[in-house]
Structures are given as structure tokens and as C-alpha cells.
Amino acid sequence: MNQAVAPSLLSSAVESLGSADFRRRYGLRLAYMAGAMANGIAGEALVEALARAGCLASFGAAGLAPERVAAAIVRLRAALPGRPLCFNLIHTPDEPALERALAEQYLAAGIEVVEASAFMALTPALVLWRARGAGFDLAGRAVARQRLIAKVSRREVAEPFLRPPPEALLAALVAEGALTAGEAAAARQLPMADDITVEADSGGHTDRQSLVCALPALLLLRARVARDFAPAAAVGLGAGGGIGTPAAIRAAFAMGADYVVTGSINQACVESGTSPAVRRLLAGAGLADVTMAPAADMFELGVQVQVLKRGTLFAGRAAALWALYRAWPSLAGLPADERARLERDVFRLPLAEVQAQTEAFWLARNPELAGRAQRDPKLMMGLVFRWYLGQSSRWAIEGRPERALDYQIWCGPAMGAFNAWAAGTRFAEPEARRAAEVAEALMAAAAVPAEATTAVAAPATGVAAAGAAVADAMAATRVAAADAAPTGSSAAPAPASLAAASAGQGAGALDAESIRDWLMAQVAAQLEVEADDIDPRRTFESYALDSARALLVLTRLEARLGLRLSPTLIWNYPTIEALAGRLAQLAAAASVPAAATAVATA
Secondary structure: OOHHHHHHHHHHHHHOOOOHHHHHHHOOOOOEEEOOOOOOOOOHHHHHHHHHOOOEEEEOOOOOOHHHHHHHHHHHHHHOOOOOOEEEEEOOOOOHHHHHHHHHHHHHHOOOEEEEEOOOOOOHHHHHHHHOOOEEOOOOOEEOOOEEEEEEOOHHHHHHHHOOOOHHHHHHHHHOOOOOHHHHHHHOOOOOOOEEEEEOOOOEEOOOOOHHHHHHHHHHHHHHHHHHOHHHHHOEEEEEOOOOOHHHHHHHHHOOOOEEEEOHHHHOOOOOOOOHHHHHHHHOOOOOOEEEEEOOOOHHHOOEEEEEOOOOOHHHHHHHHHHHHHHOOOOOOOOHHHHHHHHHHHOOOOHHHHHHHHHHHHHHHOHHHHHHHHHOHHHHHHHHHHHHHHHHHHHHHHOOHHHHHHOOOEOOOHHHHHHHHHOOOHHHOHHHOOHHHHHHHHHHHHHHHHHHHHHHOOOOOHHHOHHHHHHHHHHOOHHHHHOOOOOOOOOOOOOHHHHHHHOOOOHHHOOHHHHHHHHHHHHHHHHOOOHHHOOOOOEHHHHOOOHHHHHHHHHHHHHHHOOOOOOOHHHHOOEHHHHHHHHHHHHHHOOOOOHHHHHHOO
16 A cells, blocks of 8 residues: 555545535535634634634634624634634523624624524524625525524524524514615525534533434424425534544534534633633543533523533532522522521622622613612522622633632533543643644544545554554644644653653663563553563554554653654554664654654654
């Protein structure tokens, strides 16, 4: 086999995952999207990194002031010229004017794509976004100027996005002058959404649906709607919630998803807009370390969000606030011992002061709601309790150490699944998690079992094929090639000579014998045998290591040597003895400034 072809074949396999129409629609290389995380957690740095890698990322505008959103638009336009921008529009049922104002802001700024989330029904703001600028091409076909990606979890919520905007909403917008008759006429022939993300068990707002049930149900719904409204057939369906491993990505595409959407795992990346303290907590999360808690934006309705429970008391304290809200008519009616507990443990302020801050906030943001709260003690109690829910997410984003136990961290079980997959690799440490590199690695590994181990690696098998293919995708992509070598690893301790070199005592200690012994110990550990049972003259593939274990060995080797290694090394030097000899040469050359460049082409 021509070994030089393998990386390009793997790249082709990765870039063919999902729907070509989805990639074409948004000018993407990968059918991979990062969903919005509110309060700018999915911020400019995250959007920029993923856009440059050929992925789509939605800016998390929910909870931000219009001025902050405007600044993000300016920065992203300058950083990503010519690329379509995607911004989040979240449903705000008690503040429809705010929702409408944000849609108008996006229209005025020429934003190309909106990701609509938490909508339970279509609203004037959504219809305005979809219909403004709609018209007919020279062939008489209706075309939209803006694109809309709806995030849903239920069939009854999804169906309106597959159909044209409701006539009543179109007529009302025409009557007020927000739409022209021509725009409304074109909108009547368009589905509300270009794409619908089927949201399963995600962080934040979620119904905790099962993706293996929800996605097939939406595929059937799309086919049914298309029988009487043909344009619905062109609406893409994506899979979100629980997407944190290559296996989950493979399963989503196997079920018919046009694209995948990640969320929780992006919050744990260095480009996210949250604090290093939060990223460390996320990196330690397991599958069971999440729970449901009351949502700040829809507290009075009993809506919940999924959050991290490990390392924080937020979920329990928020649930206690909801129980008090249901049980008592007002703040004044709370028992004295409950008031004292809230002031001491939750608010850490007198309730009167929290109420004063709450009133001032809503008077500035929504005077009508503030006025109603002053007349309705129950509503005032709800808004005061919202103070804690809102502040808890801000404390987490800012990394306030004195409020660490109150951090509200939106998180789904995908975080724990990713951590299990990343254990022992370069992604084990939070500081090494870069969003674009994570996306590349997940998509590359997702492509391997389906295509790379046959089309890319055949006729070779084992570590020399699948391991090299996965490692190539992880270490030799455009993004990874520009990064510095790994600086941390959770691998087992190295032999003394390797440890000394990694501590800065010089590359001269990295002789072939020491490297050979280390490789033998690593392979033995993966096979659960003694190092003496490993023959350094046997080929790697003869040991029948799977690709994940092979990748683990190579990743640890990179960390120990402090060098970026080409995955083709393991092809060209197929035994432990041969590879150790070549690595000793590279380590010796590492004292030369150009050595790192030489390694990449070895």
C-alpha cells in the first residue's frame, strides 16, 4: 500500500461524514456544529477557532446585553471575513419585547444564521427573522435571505419548523409594516427552519430525551410533513445532546443525522468563555455527575436545566428555593428559620438587600414586569429567587473562589463520556483541550471503524494501520500542526532517563535502550502482561492492539519526548526495536532548533 495516501483518504472519510447539503449550506468542511452556551460561554474565541477549522459554532448571546452582542458581531466580522455568522436567539416568554429586539438587532447587523433554542411555539420574532428579505429567484422559487437552525426535542415543537410560518403571524407582521406582502408571499412557500437539531440529553435546557428514540421519530415526522409540503424534505436534521465520543457521532450518522452538535465538551475547552475553575470541574466529571435544577429564565414555570452536581451545591440549593416558592405566598410569609438559612447559606445577604437589587435590575430591564412584581408578592418572591440562579452562573463564569460551591455549570452526560474517552490522551488535561482539535479528533475517530480501517488501512491491520490513521487525524491536522507539543499527560511514570529529559536535563539521556524499555512497558501494560513477555523485534500489529490503545501509547510517547511525532513513524519503523532507534535519533536532534520541524516530516 502507498502509505502516503492514508492521511488524505482518512481526511476524505472525515469530511464526507454527514450531509453534503448541510456543509454546503453553511460553507463548512465538517458536518459538525457547536451549540450556543449562554452568557458568552460560547464566545468569540470558541466561534473563531471552530470556524477556522471548517465547523459551525453558535455565539451564546442569551443573557448578554445588546451592547455586548454588538461588540461580538464587530469582532467576529473582523476575524472571520466572508464567513457566515451564527448567533443564538433564545425564547424569553416573559420578555417578548427582548426577544423581538434581539431578532431586529441581528437583522440590522446582517447576521446570516440564527440558532433558535428553548422555543415551545413560533413567535413573531422568529417569523420576522425567517421572512424578512425572503423573495423569489429567476426560476420562481422561494428563497430566504437568512437561515434558521431550530433546536427542539419534541415532535409537536418540531413540526411547525418544518412548515411555513403561521398565516396569523405573517398577517400581523405585514399589518404593522415589519414585512412586505412580497416577503410574506415567499415565506408561505418556505419551511420555518433550514435545519432542526434534535436535542436529546444535553446540558442546560433539556427534556432528557433518548437520541435513539427522538431522532428516528423526527425523521419519520419530516417524511410525513413532506408528503403535503414538499420543501420540508430539504430540512436537515442534526443530533445534539450526548455527543461526546466517536461512538456517539458514528451512531448519530448511522441513524440518519445530517450533522452533529456538541455542547458540554466545548465548555471544557480553553476557548470557552467560562473560568479555568469550571473547566477543571468539567474535566473531572463522570457520567452520573449531572442532575436537574430550576432554570433562571423560566423559574416560575417549573422549567429545569441540567447542571453539574459534582463539586458544587447549586442544584440542591436551587431546588430548595423552588420548594419554598411553591409552598409560601411571599417573602414576608417565609418562616423565620428559613429566612435566616437563606440569608446565611444561599444569598449571603439580607433578603431586603437582595430584593432591592432585584427591583433595580428589573426596573432597568423590564419596567412593566417590575411594576407587576411590586403589586404581586408571589411574583416578587420568584424574581428574588431568580437573583441567586442568575448570579450562580455569573460566579462560575468569573471563577469567584468564595462562591465555588454555588457555581451553576450547565452540563450533560456527554461530558463524562468524553472524559472517559480522553483519559490517558493529550485531552486528559483541561489546558490541552482546544475546541478545533477536539472536533477533528472526534470526527476522525468516528470515521475510522466505518471507513478508515478498511479503505484507509487495508490491507494492514492493528496498531500499524488504525492507530496511525487515528493519530494522524488527531496530530497532523491543520490546527494541531500549528500548536505546541503536548505539555502534560496522565500517563504512568516514565523510566528515569525519559523523566530526566522531560524535566529539562537534556536529550542525550534518551538513548535507544531506554526508549525501547519504555515502549515495552507501555505495550505490556496495554496487554496486561509482564514487560519481559514483550519481544521488541515483533511487529506492533502482531500484538493486535486496538486503535484506542495504540493511540494512547503514541500520545504518551509524544508527551514524554516533548516532541510532535508523525504517525507515519509507526508505519516506517514497525517494531519496538526499530522505532526506539529512530526516536533516539530524533531525541538527539531535539537540541537543534529545527528539530521539531524535522520530526513532523520524519
